[in-house]
Amino acid sequence: MTSSPHAPQSVAYVRTEDAPILPPPANTTGLYGWARRNFLDSMTDFSDVGSSVRSVLMILLTAFLLWFGISQIWGLIKFVFIDGIWSNPTGARREACLTQAQGGLLPNDQTVGACWPYVAANAKLFIYGRYPMAELWRPNLVFLLLALGLVWTLWSRMPYRKIGAALMLVVFPMVAFVLLTGADLSAPKAFWYVWPLATAILLGLGWAGGKGMGGEAVKAFSGAFWGLGLFFAYILVFALAATMNWGLNSVTTRDWGGLLVTLVVALTGITASLPLGILLALGRRSTLPAVKILSVAFIEFWRGVPLITVLFMSSVMLPLFLPPGTSFNDLLRALIGVTLFASAYMAEVVRGGLQAIPKGQTEGAQSLGLSFWETTRLIVLPQALTLVIPGIVNTFIGLFKDTTLVSIIGMFDLLGQVSSTFADSSWATPVTRPTGYLVVAAIFFVFCFLMSRYSMSMEKKLRRGHAR
Amino acid sequence: MTVSAEEIDVDRSQMKVSDDVAIQITDMNKWYGQFHVLRDINLTVNRGERIVIAGPSGSGKSTMIRCINRLEEHQSGSIVVNGVELTGDLKRIDEIRREVGMCFQHFNLFPHLTILENCTLAPIWVRKMPKREAEERAMHFLSRVKIPDQAHKYPGQLSGGQQQRVAIARSLCMNPQIMLFDEPTSALDPEMIKEVLDTMVDLAEEGMTMLCVTHEMGFARKVANRVIFMDRGQIVEQNEPEEFFNNPQNERTKLFLSQIMGH
């Protein structure tokens, strides 16, 4: 090499040999590199006064956080496992978790942790509420079907997942309803005349419009007629199943409680609020003024009112508007309230996704002759929903935790059911409440954490699809 | 970037203009709010014509060709495509869009679908073609635009030129009678422009009716049978390419040509 590239007077430079390909410096990779980048660098710099002060502060802060975190975790482990009361050989009740000085069985010098005998004795109550003991196989079967269905539809390696999803969305709700309530309800006679007729008319219009018969309006809305008709047909089938006598004892929803109620409310809310939210979001962007105004009004109303108020009003005010003598099931009220409430939030999340899709996508689809609904379903929604998975799951998790509010209208969800045992004097000990709340927190955490992890894995998978 | 005419090799033997009218635009006007964007447009396109539309930025070129497949709505006058008049009737609009393909400046491929799925989507849903047949068709057109080996990739994994060729193949899968191009090469690097223009030349050689907004004057000279110059929402001048480039009549055309040929 005759001329150095650094020589200021020379402009021309020709490389004659390739520079060697080297591994990265050792202190930038591996565990040490990671530690160095993330904290060691910021606390070992004593080159001047300012950096020294900063380093000392960082060391102190790190030490404090380590001490604080570890002591908290240790405290929890100690309370749950080490000090926890795990055995109860005599089958005692509150005495099992009280020291002798407090009137119990434990030695006076023992620190008493979580009272597991209390949880064991109340486990059925926590899971099923006051569901009749002899019928527990019914909720158990529902739980089992639910678990199998979720694995089938959500696990990407399972075959025929679409069939699984269809079964879970269409058949499972009916099966669960029949099993849990016992069905054999009665519907007003008029229903059996009006509903099938309405269903037939809607499906007929949808079919005729699709075949190009009927007026312009029939043609333009044939998709909507189909959709509504199928929905009506589903309600009809549901009503048939609900009014049939399946030979099961009926169990009133007043006896449902605990995790069962939490899951029923949360799952209904989750499955119903997503489609409803999508429809509302599309409605809000519609060019038809009536559709747009209705959607906006709906969304703003439900977002503007606290859920507690919604639930209160549904139990206090709704009966005022209904004809006297008619009753409206508490659980159904809670379901509707929670679903509508969540769908308003969902609508705004989905709308955020819709807005992020460039106009060129719709134009590309339209220029190929795809209709509005085809464009929406095949091009816009898949991309928009993928973008807002974090927001959707956020809403799901919020909804799951909001189910605890149904205790306001006298339903016993998991939290309500556990709280109800705090009044039970046979289990009154100083550790009963902490134990109960810990159990509730753990169960909620597991469900919410699973949702969060699942959404993250799904995001990763979908993003791999159209990596830029 | 303009590819010079010498680089494009064109076989004109199959390019025949028939007497059949493909598109008829009569006294068409369009406004954006108060802004009169298209003024008194009259244009007849026969089957087999290759028309290049040129003009300064903002002159309404995109707006005009987007009116032809109703991506934009016109307010007065009439547009008749394949004998069907464009009105608010959604069914008729879909009918026309099936027969009119369009390629955009930014390709507008669907990023969540593979190249193959991009190409089979419309045939399957709009033409109700069986999946197998649609895939065979898509592979046929992907080979024609010379990228059959990319069929299972996603659009984001392709170069700009490849993406635009996929977009052309995607349109061709619908078997359109008319193709609209809105600056198909202006988002591309010079080396990719040629591969896209070659594809368009192939199409022209097979007798496709084409309307093409482009600044590629080499393409216009060699392939077009008519060049239209637009300015301020009006068609200012149109002529055969030779005459248009060598002997422009209107002052604005002259100014425009001197500007784009100047460098």
Ligand SMILES: Nc1ncnc2c1ncn2[C@@H]1O[C@H](COP(=O)(O)OP(=O)(O)OP(=O)(O)O)[C@@H](O)[C@H]1O
């Ligand atoms: N959606 C819109 N709303 C209002 N004005 C618009 C809209 N789209 C385009 N315009 C205006 O209409 C005029 C014509 O636009 P158009 O996109 O057709 O121009 P063009 O000839 O294609 O220009 P370019 O070469 O830059 O693409 C421009 O002045 C533009 O500002």
Ligand SMILES: [Mg+2]
């Ligand atoms: Mg343009």
